Amino acid sequence: MRNISDVIEEYLKHIIQDNPHQVIEIKRSDLAEKFQCVPSQINYVIKTRFTVEKGYIVESKRGGGGYIRIRRIQHLDEADLIDEVLLLIQPQVSQSRALDIVERLLENKVITTRESELILSVIDRNTLAFPLPFRDEIRSRVMTAMLSKLKYK
Incomplete structure (x- = not known):
């Protein structure tokens, strides 16, 4: 369930x-209702499920006319996405952030299911x-080495 x-x-x-610009604006209160x-x-869903590691940018404006804007990060190509990820994991990365990043790479078809399983097993x-x-x-360092190799496959 x-x-x-x-x-x-x-x-x-x-x-x-469904949005051609991959962006939405919502009111927290409307969504809660x-x-x-x-x-x-x-707030919890947005904070934990729509992170940069997962490929989203969240902006929020509080107050009477407040809103939350969620934008899906779009990349020109796979190399561009890998470059962004390499910046996110430097100089260190937690296991939970690494998992989010691997899921994002899999979602964007930058890596295969098998490659994701291999990466997850070694990290x-x-x-x-x-x-x-x-x-x-x-x-x-391990993720950087693996992703750099995938970038130039």
Whole structure:
């Protein structure tokens, strides 16, 4: 059974996908009313499901006429996306951020399912059994090496 956060995320992604500019503007209160939830639930979904690592830019304006604008980041080509990701993971990257990035690369068909599984297996905290912050630095270096190789395949 899916939870309300999953439903809200799917709804927003569907609207963004249907928009030719890959951008939407919503009012937190209107969305909360539509899904019969509190506005903080909307904040949670946007903060955790629409991150730069996942390929979104979120802008918000608070106040009476406030809105939230969610824009899907669009890239000219795969190399452009990989370049952006390389900037995001330097000089270190947590496992959760790395997972979001790998999912984004898979979603954008920059990597295959098999490649994503290989990347995830080598960057897992159990594989990189080092103390923090060294583990996040090593994860960054491993991902950088793998993505750089994929960029020039």
